[in-house]
Every structure is written in structure tokens, then in C-alpha cells.
Amino acid sequence: MSASAPRSKNGAAVASAVNITPASAFQELAEIRGKLERGARRLTELTEEDLAIATTSKDEVLRRDMVTLYRYRPTVERESPITVLIAYALVGRYQMIDLEADRSFVRKLLAQGIKVYMVDWGEPRRVHRWLTMDDYVSGYLDDCVEFVCRSEGIDAINLLGVCQGGVLSTCYAALYPHRVRNLVVTVTPIDFHADKGKPESAGGYMNLWARAMTAEDIDGLVDTSGITPGQTVGFSFIMMNPLGNVTKYTLDLIDVLEDERKLLNFLHMERWIADRPDNPGEFVRQWFKDLYQDNKLVRNELLLGTRTVDLRQITMPVLNVSADGDVVIPTACSRGQGRHFGTKDYSELTVPGGHIGTFVGGKAQTILAPAIVDWLKKRN
Amino acid sequence: MTDDVGSSYRQWWSAMPALFAALQPLLMPDGAVPSPGSDANPMLGAWTRWATPLFFAATGMPDAANPMQVGADRTFGAFADALGVRPMREIQEAWQMLAKAEMERRSAQAGYAAMLGQAFADGTGALAGRLEEMRRNGEEVTSLLAFVRLWTREADAALHARMQSPQGLDMTARVVRASTRQRAELHRLVALISRNVNVPTREEVDDGFREIQELKREIRRLRKELPAAKAVPSADAAGPPAKAASRRKSAVAKRAAAGDGAAKSRRERA
Numbered sequence: 001m002s003a004s005a006p007r008s009k010n011g012a013a014v015a016s017a018v019n020i021t022p023a024s025a026f027q028e029l030a031e032i033r034g035k036l037e038r039g040a041r042r043l044t045e046l047t048e049e050d051l052a053i054a055t056t057s058k059d060e061v062l063r064r065d066m067v068t069l070y071r072y073r074p075t076v077e078r079e080s081p082i083t084v085l086i087a088y089a090l091v092g093r094y095q096m097i098d099l100e101a102d103r104s105f106v107r108k109l110l111a112q113g114i115k116v117y118m119v120d121w122g123e124p125r126r127v128h129r130w131l132t133m134d135d136y137v138s139g140y141l142d143d144c145v146e147f148v149c150r151s152e153g154i155d156a157i158n159l160l161g162v163c164q165g166g167v168l169s170t171c172y173a174a175l176y177p178h179r180v181r182n183l184v185v186t187v188t189p190i191d192f193h194a195d196k197g198k199p200e201s202a203g204g205y206m207n208l209w210a211r212a213m214t215a216e217d218i219d220g221l222v223d224t225s226g227i228t229p230g231q232t233v234g235f236s237f238i239m240m241n242p243l244g245n246v247t248k249y250t251l252d253l254i255d256v257l258e259d260e261r262k263l264l265n266f267l268h269m270e271r272w273i274a275d276r277p278d279n280p281g282e283f284v285r286q287w288f289k290d291l292y293q294d295n296k297l298v299r300n301e302l303l304l305g306t307r308t309v310d311l312r313q314i315t316m317p318v319l320n321v322s323a324d325g326d327v328v329i330p331t332a333c334s335r336g337q338g339r340h341f342g343t344k345d346y347s348e349l350t351v352p353g354g355h356i357g358t359f360v361g362g363k364a365q366t367i368l369a370p371a372i373v374d375w376l377k378k379r380n
Numbered sequence: 381m382t383d384d385v386g387s388s389y390r391q392w393w394s395a396m397p398a399l400f401a402a403l404q405p406l407l408m409p410d411g412a413v414p415s416p417g418s419d420a421n422p423m424l425g426a427w428t429r430w431a432t433p434l435f436f437a438a439t440g441m442p443d444a445a446n447p448m449q450v451g452a453d454r455t456f457g458a459f460a461d462a463l464g465v466r467p468m469r470e471i472q473e474a475w476q477m478l479a480k481a482e483m484e485r486r487s488a489q490a491g492y493a494a495m496l497g498q499a500f501a502d503g504t505g506a507l508a509g510r511l512e513e514m515r516r517n518g519e520e521v522t523s524l525l526a527f528v529r530l531w532t533r534e535a536d537a538a539l540h541a542r543m544q545s546p547q548g549l550d551m552t553a554r555v556v557r558a559s560t561r562q563r564a565e566l567h568r569l570v571a572l573i574s575r576n577v578n579v580p581t582r583e584e585v586d587d588g589f590r591e592i593q594e595l596k597r598e599i600r601r602l603r604k605e606l607p608a609a610k611a612v613p614s615a616d617a618a619g620p621p622a623k624a625a626s627r628r629k630s631a632v633a634k635r636a637a638a639g640d641g642a643a644k645s646r647r648e649r650a
Contacts, residue, residue, distance in 0.1 A: 020527065129589060209549065221556065221560055224567060239543070247532050251529060
């Protein structure tokens with residue numbers, strides 16, 4: 001095939017399928033310019049209050065190093081006896097599940113009378129570079145669980161983990177089953193290799209990337225960075241949707257500039273995205289080597305401190321929530337994991353949307369919180 | 381290398397008068413300022429008269445051709461090593477290794493950029509295919525933004541395909557390895573310099589942090605072994621839960637109203 005043949009064919013296709021005249025192009029550009037001007041003016045009028053996220057009232061009740069435990073203030077006069085402790089991921093901030101007043105998973109739980117505690121993992125600094133997964137599970141998370149149990153006068157809590165926080169919660173439930181009444185994991189990878197050989201799992205870039213590295217590569221990364229910068233994590237998320245992340249600040253922004261609600265949604269999300277905490281090196285090392293590379297969690301080989309995490313010890317009820325459009329955690333890795341747990345009461349819920357959309361997406365918002373509350377009420 | 385050493389020696393020698401001036405109170409209590417070759421201090425004068433030809437006998441000749449220069453380099457180089465100035469040589473070597481690693485990193489990045497370039501070319505080809513399909517279906521793109529969006533969609537798919545291919549993942553791994561090595565070499569260089577100026581190295585600081593963490597683990601273990609200790613309010617607890625609870629009821633209506641108010645005001649503005 002000659003080089004010129006496809007070019008002329010493509011040229012013909014472009015010529016006949018693209019109907020943009022110089023006049024229409026100039027008119028469109030003028031409209032875009034007008035939108036940008038009005039949008040820029042509006043942006044300068046926004047206040048800090050407009051841009052505030054995670055505004056649901058809460059009290060700091062415990063602090064360990066950079067980790068803080070919050071207790072949200074109730075929004076109804078009569079609270080239910082159900083207490084939920086939420087553990088978010090380390091790679092992002094917990095504010096995601098309380099992003100906006102009308103898109104707040106936390107507020108929806110509070111409105112149902114649930115007592116909500118939240119672990120904020122904080123911002124690890126260089127001194128924290130040796131923190132391991134065990135320090136998080138048997139240290140910080142266990143301290144939080146102990147505190148909640150003591151404060152509420154209960155023996156066991158309802159533990160709700162999100163993504164990485166779901167893995168930590170799963171490990172905790174396996175190591176301290178007597179402390180967990182019910183386990184809820186959301187968009188949580190359990191079988192890190194379940195996406196292998198499944199074309200529909202394309203998009204699990206992190207899985208592919210981690211497996212393309214050797215153990216020595218991970219060691220090198222951790223040894224030279226010490227504490228993994230938040231920007232590195234942010235970049236890996238950008239790589240899951242490289243051009244989409246470019247166009248959202250151009251094409252997509254043009255679209256929302258004149259819609260107050262959408263503009264604020266956009267800016268709130270951007271504020272959350274920009275706040276990426278650093279991650280302790282040893283945690284990152286174990287996360288990638290033991291989980292992404294060696295898939296030790298479902299093999300019951302994951303060693304935390306001196307103890308092995310055995311998922312068969314998870315005998316309490318488990319609710320596993322996954323998102324049908326998740327490209328961060330391929331659904332194959334999060335869904336259908338019941339066989340690994342020791343429980344006889346295993347439920348699954350799939351919500352529409354992506355990884356983050358699970359908590360802020362329009363459709364998911366109407367499904368997730370009511371379903372979890374309903375599930376918990378039946379088991380408390 | 382020898383040229384550099386010779387040049388350095390000349391600089392050193394020309395700085396001698398200033399050095400002597402600085403040392404003057406020690407050398408010449410009467411206030412006289414000696415200079416190289418001066419007889420004001422007989423011993424110093426004799427030494428400088430003897431030493432000067434060693435360094436400058438071959439003025440005008442290439443330093444490498446000056447055997448005296450080479451000999452001095454060897455002699456005083458070893459002398460410097462004996463005095464602990466050796467890291468300067470290690471630092472020079474570390475610079476070279478860093479430069480090499482940096483070149484490897486750039487090479488890996490160039491390969492990665494080439495892959496991205498190929499992906500964009502794939503995307504453009506896919507865009508042409510999509511337009512052809514649209515033409516057959518009688519569809520049209522009538523706005524600039526729609527055209528750019530169409531291209532973005534096709535290019536994004538092409539990027540995904542390239543980056544998630546075995547070659548793409550291998551290329552990414554190469555960049556990571558090269559970047560890691562470059563950073564490791566940079567750390568080595570900084571560590572050498574740090575040691576040379578008695579500043580704690582990254583490794584030493586990290587060792588300290590590791591010990592702190594191990595001690596914290598030990599404290600945690602001991603705390604859990606002593607159930608009584610748990611009953612004692614922790615010093616770093618933010619406040620008794622009872623206090624938060626007592627505030628809770630009175631604040632319920634107020635907080636709920638405030639939250640709803642904020643949401644309402646945003647909705648109103650929208």
C-alpha cells in the first residue's frame with residue numbers, strides 16, 4: 001500500500017464528514033471567548049466558603065501521630081444504635097465521601113440516624129516513611145476501633161472501608177474478628193490478579209503497571225523516594241485517562257463555566273483531587289509487592305507484623321460494593337470475592353458509575369447509602 | 381585531568397600571600413607580612429624558594445609534560461587521602477555516575493516520548509477511520525469543539541492501547557528504572573558531600589526515623605499487653621468523648637440548619 005493512498009482516502013473522509021466553514025468556526029470561537037470571559041469573571045467572585053468541601057460538622061475525638069479520628073455530629077434528634085467507622089484510602093483524602101452538602105455519603109448516613117466515625121489518615125511526613133501496613137491495621141485502625149467501642153459502650157463495630165481503606169478493613173476484620181460486627185467494603189480490590197486475561201478489565205492500568213515492574217523496581221522506587229509523593233499517585237491516576245485529564249481543563253471546563261452548580265461541582269472535585277497526601281514508603285512497598293505483584297491477600301499469605309491475614313477468619317456478615325465502571329479497581333478484582341471469606345452471610349451490591357462516582361455520582365448517591373443502611377439495620 | 385590539577389595548584393599557590401597574611405599574627409609576631417619567597421621568616425622563605433620551581437619550572441609547557449607536576453599530584457594526592465580529603469575523588473566519580481545515569485534516563489524518556497508520538501499517530505489514523513464511518517452513515521461534525529472532542533476520544537483510546545500493550549508497559553518500566561537509578565546516583569553524590577561537611581546523610585536520618593518507628597511499635601505492643609493502660613485517658617486524645625456527646629444534642633438542630641443553609645444558598649445562586 002502506498003503512503004499516499006490512505007492519506008487521500010482519509011482526506012476525502014475528513015472533507016465530507018466535517019462540515020465546518022470559516023464563518024461557522026469564527027462564530028464558534030467568538031462564543032467560546034464570550035463564555036471564557038464570563039466564566040473568568042465568575043471565578044473571581046467565588047469565595048472560600050463557596051469552595052469549601054467536607055463541611056459536615058464533626059469533632060476530633062482521637063489523634064495518633066498524623067492520624068485523626070472524627071465523630072460526625074448527628075443531624076437527627078434520635079440516633080440509631082448503629083455505629084459505623086469509615087476507613088478511607090491513603091492515596092486520597094476522606095473528604096471525598098463528604099464532598100458537598102447535597103452529595104455527601106456521610107450526611108446520608110447521619111440522616112438515617114447512624115453514628116458515624118471517620119479515620120483521617122492525615123499527611124505522612126518523612127518521619128513516617130517506615131510505617132507498614134501492620135502499623136496502620138494493628139496500630140492506628142485498632143486504636144480507632146478501641147476508642148469507638150469504649151466511647152459507645154460496644155464490643156464490636158460496623159467497619160466500612162473504601163478502596164485501600166477496604167483492604168485495611170478486610171485485614172483488620174481477619175486479624176480482629178471479635179471487634180467487627182459487620183464488614184462493608186466498597187470499591188475494594190480483594191483478588192489483585194482477577195483482571196488477568198480479561199479484556200473487559202482493560203483500564204486497570206495500575207494492575208498492569210505494577211505487574212510490569214519487578215520486585216527490585218518497587219524496592220528501588222521506595223528506597224530512593226522514601227516517602228512516595230502524593231503527586232506520584234496523582235500522576236498514576238492521570239495515566240488512566242491521559243487525554244481526558246487534559247481536556248477537562250479545556251473543553252469540559254468551557255461547558256461548565258456558565259452553569260453555577262456544575263462549575264462548583266467541578267471546583268470541589270478539583271480541590272479534592274489536588275489534595276493528595278504522601279504515602280509511607282514501607283506501606284507502598286508492601287502494597288505493590290505483596291498485593292499487586294504477589295496477590296497474597298487471597299492466598300492468605302499476607303503477613304502483617306508477625307501475623308498472617310487469613311480471610312477465612314472473616315466470619316461476620318460482609319457487604320461488598322463495587323462500581324460497574326471502575327477503571328481504578330477493575331470490577332473483576334472487587335466483585336465476586338465471597339468464596340475467599342469465611343462468612344456465610346456475604347452480599348454484593350453493584351452501583352452505576354466509576355470508582356469515585358460510587359460516592360458522588362448522581363445515580364449511585366440514591367442507591368449506596370440507603371442500601372448500606374438497610375443492610376446494616378437487618379444485621380444490628 | 382593532570383592539566384586540571386596543575387591549574388588548581390597554580391590557584392593554590394597564588395592564594396598563598398593571602399593565606400600568609402591571615403596567619404601573620406602566628407608567623408610574624410612583630411607585624412611584618414611575609415610573602416612567598418620573602419626572608420622575613422627565614423624558614424618560610426627557604427621553603428618557598430625551594431618549592432616554587434617544583435610547581436612552576438615548566439611554565440609554558442603542558443602540565444602533563446611536567447613530571448614534577450605529576451609527581452606532586454601523586455604525592456600530595458596520597459597525602460590528601462591520608463588526611464581524609466579522599467571523598468573529593470569519590471565525589472568526582474559520583475558526578476560521573478550521575479551524569480551517566482542522567483543520560484540513560486533521558487534515553488529512556490526519549491523512547492517513551494516516541495511511543496506516545498506513535499500513539500498520537502494511531503489516534504489520528506483512527507480519527508480518519510471514524511470520519512469515514514460517519515461519512516458512510518451520513519453524519520457530520522459541525523463544530524470545532526465537537527471535532528476536537530472526536531479527536532480526543534480516538535487519541536485517548538490509542539494512547540490506552542499503546543500504554544497497556546506489553547511494549548508500552550516495558551517502556552514505562554524502563555523509564556521508571558532509569559529514573560530510579562538516576563535518583564539513587566544523586567543520593568549517593570549528596571551523601572558523599574554531606575559526609576564531607578559533617579552533615580547527616582539521608583541514610584543516617586532514615587535510620588533515626590526507623591528507630592523511632594520501632595520504639596513506637598514497642599510502645600504499642602506494651603500498651604496492648606497492659607489492659608489497665610488502656611483505661612488511662614491518652615495524652616493525645618483530643619477530648620473526652622462524653623464532652624463531644626454532651627455538645628451533640630444541643631448542636632443538632634443548629635448544625636443541620638447551617639449545613640442545609642449552605643447547600644440552599646448554593647442552589648439559590650445556581
